[in-house]
Amino acid sequence: MSSDKPPRGSIGAIRNPESDAAIMAAARDLLAEKGYGAFTMSEVARRAHASKPTLYRRWDNKAALIFDLCMSDRTDRLRIAEQGNVAADLSAQIAALWRFWREAPTGTALRAIIAEAQSDDVALQRVRDMIAPGMPEHARLLIEAGIARGDLPADFDTNTALRLIVAFNWLHLLTGQIGDETPIAPAVRMLLR
Amino acid sequence: MSSDKPPRGSIGAIRNPESDAAIMAAARDLLAEKGYGAFTMSEVARRAHASKPTLYRRWDNKAALIFDLCMSDRTDRLRIAEQGNVAADLSAQIAALWRFWREAPTGTALRAIIAEAQSDDVALQRVRDMIAPGMPEHARLLIEAGIARGDLPADFDTNTALRLIVAFNWLHLLTGQIGDETPIAPAVRMLLR
Amino acid sequence: MSSDKPPRGSIGAIRNPESDAAIMAAARDLLAEKGYGAFTMSEVARRAHASKPTLYRRWDNKAALIFDLCMSDRTDRLRIAEQGNVAADLSAQIAALWRFWREAPTGTALRAIIAEAQSDDVALQRVRDMIAPGMPEHARLLIEAGIARGDLPADFDTNTALRLIVAFNWLHLLTGQIGDETPIAPAVRMLLR
Amino acid sequence: MSSDKPPRGSIGAIRNPESDAAIMAAARDLLAEKGYGAFTMSEVARRAHASKPTLYRRWDNKAALIFDLCMSDRTDRLRIAEQGNVAADLSAQIAALWRFWREAPTGTALRAIIAEAQSDDVALQRVRDMIAPGMPEHARLLIEAGIARGDLPADFDTNTALRLIVAFNWLHLLTGQIGDETPIAPAVRMLLR
DNA sequence: ACATAACCGAGACGGTACGTCCGGTCTTGAA
DNA sequence: TTCAAGACCGGACGTACCGTCTCGGTTATGT
Numbered sequence: 164m165s166s167d168k169p170p171r172g173s174i175g176a177i178r179n180p181e182s183d184a185a186i187m188a189a190a191r192d193l194l195a196e197k198g199y200g201a202f203t204m205s206e207v208a209r210r211a212h213a214s215k216p217t218l219y220r221r222w223d224n225k226a227a228l229i230f231d232l233c234m235s236d237r238t239d240r241l242r243i244a245e246q247g248n249v250a251a252d253l254s255a256q257i258a259a260l261w262r263f264w265r266e267a268p269t270g271t272a273l274r275a276i277i278a279e280a281q282s283d284d285v286a287l288q289r290v291r292d293m294i295a296p297g298m299p300e301h302a303r304l305l306i307e308a309g310i311a312r313g314d315l316p317a318d319f320d321t322n323t324a325l326r327l328i329v330a331f332n333w334l335h336l337l338t339g340q341i342g343d344e345t346p347i348a349p350a351v352r353m354l355l356r
Numbered sequence: 357m358s359s360d361k362p363p364r365g366s367i368g369a370i371r372n373p374e375s376d377a378a379i380m381a382a383a384r385d386l387l388a389e390k391g392y393g394a395f396t397m398s399e400v401a402r403r404a405h406a407s408k409p410t411l412y413r414r415w416d417n418k419a420a421l422i423f424d425l426c427m428s429d430r431t432d433r434l435r436i437a438e439q440g441n442v443a444a445d446l447s448a449q450i451a452a453l454w455r456f457w458r459e460a461p462t463g464t465a466l467r468a469i470i471a472e473a474q475s476d477d478v479a480l481q482r483v484r485d486m487i488a489p490g491m492p493e494h495a496r497l498l499i500e501a502g503i504a505r506g507d508l509p510a511d512f513d514t515n516t517a518l519r520l521i522v523a524f525n526w527l528h529l530l531t532g533q534i535g536d537e538t539p540i541a542p543a544v545r546m547l548l549r
Numbered sequence: 550m551s552s553d554k555p556p557r558g559s560i561g562a563i564r565n566p567e568s569d570a571a572i573m574a575a576a577r578d579l580l581a582e583k584g585y586g587a588f589t590m591s592e593v594a595r596r597a598h599a600s601k602p603t604l605y606r607r608w609d610n611k612a613a614l615i616f617d618l619c620m621s622d623r624t625d626r627l628r629i630a631e632q633g634n635v636a637a638d639l640s641a642q643i644a645a646l647w648r649f650w651r652e653a654p655t656g657t658a659l660r661a662i663i664a665e666a667q668s669d670d671v672a673l674q675r676v677r678d679m680i681a682p683g684m685p686e687h688a689r690l691l692i693e694a695g696i697a698r699g700d701l702p703a704d705f706d707t708n709t710a711l712r713l714i715v716a717f718n719w720l721h722l723l724t725g726q727i728g729d730e731t732p733i734a735p736a737v738r739m740l741l742r
Numbered sequence: 743m744s745s746d747k748p749p750r751g752s753i754g755a756i757r758n759p760e761s762d763a764a765i766m767a768a769a770r771d772l773l774a775e776k777g778y779g780a781f782t783m784s785e786v787a788r789r790a791h792a793s794k795p796t797l798y799r800r801w802d803n804k805a806a807l808i809f810d811l812c813m814s815d816r817t818d819r820l821r822i823a824e825q826g827n828v829a830a831d832l833s834a835q836i837a838a839l840w841r842f843w844r845e846a847p848t849g850t851a852l853r854a855i856i857a858e859a860q861s862d863d864v865a866l867q868r869v870r871d872m873i874a875p876g877m878p879e880h881a882r883l884l885i886e887a888g889i890a891r892g893d894l895p896a897d898f899d900t901n902t903a904l905r906l907i908v909a910f911n912w913l914h915l916l917t918g919q920i921g922d923e924t925p926i927a928p929a930v931r932m933l934l935r
Numbered sequence: 936a937c938a939t940a941a942c943c944g945a946g947a948c949g950g951t952a953c954g955t956c957c958g959g960t961c962t963t964g965a966a
Numbered sequence: 967t968t969c970a971a972g973a974c975c976g977g978a979c980g981t982a983c984c985g986t987c988t989c990g991g992t993t994a995t996g997t
Contacts, residue, residue: 173974175963182974200475203952214975219954277530278474281467282393291531323542330523333530337470338484349516353547372942396983398946407944412985559948561989568948586861589978600949605980663916664860667853668779677917709928716909719916723856724870735902739933761969782957784972793970798959939996948987954980961974966967 171212178221186211186218190232195268199275202229226279226286232272233293241301249309253328254351256301260332261341270336277337294329296322315355324354379404379411383425388461392468395422419472419479425465426486434494442502446521447544449494453525454534463529470530487522489515508548517547557598564607572597572604576618581654585661588615612665612672618658619679627687635695639714640737642687646718647727656722663723680715682708701741710740765790765797769811774847778854781808805858805865811851812872820880828888832907833930835880839911840920849915856916873908875901894934903933 171181189211194202204225208215222228241263243255264270280286297303302325309315331350335341382404387395397418401408415421434456436448457463473479490496495518502508524543528534557567575597580588590611594601608614627649629641650656666672683689688711695701717736721727768790773781783804787794801807820842822834843849859865876882881904888894910929914920 171974173961173963173972175961175971175973177963177971178973179962198475204954205952208975212975214977215954216956216976217974220973224954225952274474278471281471281530282391287532291533294527294531320542320546323539323546326527326539327520327524327543327546330527331520334487334519334523334526337474337526338487339480340484346516346519349513350520353513353516353520356549375943397985398983401944405944407946408985409945409987410943413942417985418983557948559946559987559989561987562944562946563989564947565988584861590980591978594949598949600951601980602950602982603948606947610980611978660860664857667857667916668777673918677919680913680917706928706932709925709932712913712925713906713910713929713932716913717906719913720873720905720909723860723912724873725866726870732902732905735899736906739899739902739906742935783959784957787970791970793972794959795961795971796969799968804958937997939994941992941994943990943992945989946987947989948985950984951982953982956977956979958976959974961972963971963973964969966969 182211182213182217183221186213186221186228187232187235189213190228191236191268191272194229194232194271194275199271199278202275204228223285224283226276226283229272229275229279230286230289233269233276236267236269245305245308247312249305249312249314250348250351250355252305253302253355254348256305257328257332257347257351258344261335261344261347264336264341270341274336277333294326297325299325299329302328309355327354375404375406375410376414379406379414379421380425380428382406383421384461384465387422387425387464387468392464392471395468397421416478417476419469419476419482422465422469422472423479423482426462426469429460429462438498438501440505442498442505442507443541443544443548445498445502446495446548447541449498450521450525450540450544451537454528454537454540457529457534463534467529470526487519490518492518492522495521502548520547568597568599568603569607572599572607572614573618573621575599576614577622577654577658580615580618580657580661585657585664588661590614609671610669612662612669615658615661615665616672616675619655619662622653622655631691631694633698635691635698635700636734636737636741638691638695639688639741640734642691643714643718643733643737644730647721647730647733650722650727656727660722663719680712683711685711685715688714695741713740761790761792761796762800765792765800765807766811766814768792769807770847770851773808773811773850773854778850778857781854783807802864803862805855805862805868808851808855808858809865809868812848812855815846815848824884824887826891828884828891828893829927829930829934831884832881832934833927835884836907836911836926836930837923840914840923840926843915843920849920853915856912873905876904878904878908881907888934906933 171179171185173179174181186207190202190207193207193210202225204215204218207213207228208218211218218228222231241256241259243252243259245252264273276286277290280290303321306315306319306321306324310317310319310321328351332341335346379400383395383400386400386403395418397408397411400406400421401411411421415424434449434452436445436452438445457466469479470483473483496514499508499512499514499517503510503512503514521544525534528539557565557571559565560567572593576588576593579593579596588611590601590604593599593614594604597604604614608617627642627645629638629645631638650659662672663676666676689707692701692705692707692710696703696705696707714737718727721732765786769781769786772786772789781804783794783797786792786807787797797807801810820835820838822831822838824831843852855865856869859869882900885894885898885900885903889896889898889900907930911920914925
């Protein structure tokens, strides 16, 4: 899964894009297999058949790499079959996100980057940018569709709702409680009235 | 602030209770002054004029100490002058909590323990216990008073609301955004209808 | 050769003298087996069942360790059976030194430390101290005995002779030519008249 | 001093002879300015507006470049006004050599190549060749003139004397003590009787 | 009165990750 | 075919922190 035996080597004076991919893949695998506690730059380098300087040429530090890992594979499996019911759709989407976090290592990566941000100001800023107003776009689109449809009042406070949704997701992620999806529906119901 | 100059020394075959306090104080100060990134067991020991074994005799590891720090000074300044308006009271209480987190190092400690919990299962369990159903008791009392008063419907989903409040607080804490209290009121309004 | 399996561990708040010995032994072995090019602090640590911080607690850097290695086992096998002939005795002594340098890793260590001194001012100063006036004491004693005996004139310039002897030894050491002892006698003859 | 701003670029299928000179000049300057510790192939390339492959196309490795540096500018300023007194002439010549080593970076280069030779067999062989019998030619000529003149006995052991002179020079060079010329005269006196 | 036992501060220890540095090789695209 | 530029691997460097361990000493308790 993480082995193209011969090291890639340089392809000239520009960075080898293969390396980026190999490193990211190795990092993803490592995070998935061993978790954040065993996530080591040296081990990532070893698995990617890369060298530590190559890693640090591309990412300032461990936190930056994990952040990229976080960002790299979002917005994929989060497409849901919308049914025109805001509450149901939003619940389904959150459940899909939780499922995604459980299956891909993205959930673990996000936990890691949030942890890292508690002692690294640069990482903190990046995390802040992740939750800018209107930010979980998928959710915003659902809500806006609901408003357009008239299911939600025209003056619905979308940004506040979105922020509460993010907060709700993070809380469950950070406490390792994204396995049980039953809390989702009541929360969504409360937010939408 | 962290100096009772003469080292305490032993008081015999039982543990010196002064040490606990001195260590906690040193830990609190260190966290307040330098933040979680510079929070080191060795430095805590040095400041407390204690030794590392003394620390580890009382706390299993760094996470346990930080957790204790978190728990030690809660539920103090969170008394607010209730006015009988659930939304206003709840907002005031959340604002008071944020203020408390800003002023005391408790906020930093909570951030630290959440970070620690991302790679330490024992810490994770402790964090989970912190947010058990009905858990921010102060808030629960306010909501229950509102239900009793009739301001909130009898079937109001208190636990879900509480969880959303916790999530909302954590999100702002973990992203270093507890300085601006304006998001509080809209969020509370959304939760209470 | 370098294995007392159980790691030594700390003996309290003072440094474990066993560690010093174990590290020095490991360093000596490594230098003898693999040479200066493969002499690595990590490898020394590994062989000594010590940790890198333990090495660096005792020696500022690689150069300091090698220097100690140099100094640790001098003036041992250099006792020769004096015959009362200054030239013969001095030649024998130099030959004994070359033999010592060949057999013990001290020769390699000295080569290493001289090399290191070319890019490390602290090491340079240490090397300078090694060759302070009157410094190869064994040789000085032989010459002084010769003066006392009347074999050498009373105004014999001992320090200059000593310095030339050191220079001669170094030249052959640094060029890997301490195996052939034939150049010794003519040189000594020239120095003593 | 090390800047011909426009990079030279290729002149086609043959090697650009300008590069050799530019690289040597850059290397010389770097060695003179920052010393051996900061002497880096990358830095030489940067200063010479050359690339590392260009360096390695012409020199096998760092040691080879430094060696060339050593050899490139010898036997220039070492002409002295001979006075027909072997001791005086030899002393003057050694002093001139030391001055040369101090002023040109050749002294530093020689220190560097000797250091390099301690962990590189090829460099070691080159260094050995530098001190082949009869090798510091300037000094040999002076001594041979002295013999011819009758100042030195016909059976004077020139090679041994030369070797001791080289050794003496190296010792002072390697210990950074070529600034004080007072030790020269006594040493020469001892070697010539 | 004295021995015991648990405490204490100090700090060294093994282990291991971090992020940096340099030597020598490789590839591109231009000349 | 050469060139400049610069990315690449490999691996050593020296630092930091965690949690453990031992020392030498102090103090309350048990005899």
